Amino acid sequence: MSLVTDQSSCTSPNFVTYAEKFKAMSDPKRLELLHLLCINGSTCVCDLVDEMNIPQSKLSYHLKILLNADLIFKETKGTWSYYSLNEDVMSRILSRELCCILTPSS
Amino acid sequence: MSLVTDQSSCTSPNFVTYAEKFKAMSDPKRLELLHLLCINGSTCVCDLVDEMNIPQSKLSYHLKILLNADLIFKETKGTWSYYSLNEDVMSRILSRELCCILTPSS
């Protein structure tokens, strides 16, 4: 079987789905957010506000974009919301070199 | 030396530069273009117009965005322009799984 034609995951690539993920990653603030979640692990919004130095509503907006793109997870505990990286998805998209920026210990 | 702290390429990541590249990849038509260049290698604009089925000025616009993001190369021969993938950059950004969609034989 030819190495070139056996591209299991490569047939009929879903460009729309990938474009959505790349769009979510197309903003420096959102990359910084992913980076923070990568370094700190699951993090409360209240801590992200402090670290990111942007208005709370803006942070909320950017988190939602990352969440909708399936790049991060959300978990609510009482009044607090914790966000974390979706490492599986991230490592399926990005190179090792970039994963090492955006996902922990890889 | 710790594996975790030796992240040569990972210190002070340039989020702006990466965001630009992701923005260039944030459109299905542009991903399709990258995919075509990946499959066909260096390709003339006139052939891309046929394959992509979009107006010429639109194609020109999208090619320029990919070129400015350093994701593709351009070479002019007489009246014709040939575009090709910047495989180095692509493989430094994307996972193997995605490279196999967007860059040849990897």
Place this chain on the structure above:
DNA sequence: TTATTAAATCAAAATAAATTGATATAAGGA
């Protein structure tokens, strides 16, 4: 119950990106 805090949502304004059709440039051939 009232007050406080955390986080999401909303509407308006500002900014940016994409689309369109027309025009410009420039190379090559008749």
Place this chain on the structure above:
DNA sequence: TCCTTATATCAATTTATTTTGATTTAATAA
């Protein structure tokens, strides 16, 4: 030279995204 073809650019419009500050929702504590 004149015509044709290839590609890029332009200006106007449309569409999408981001920003802002105010408001809402909901949990907890006093």
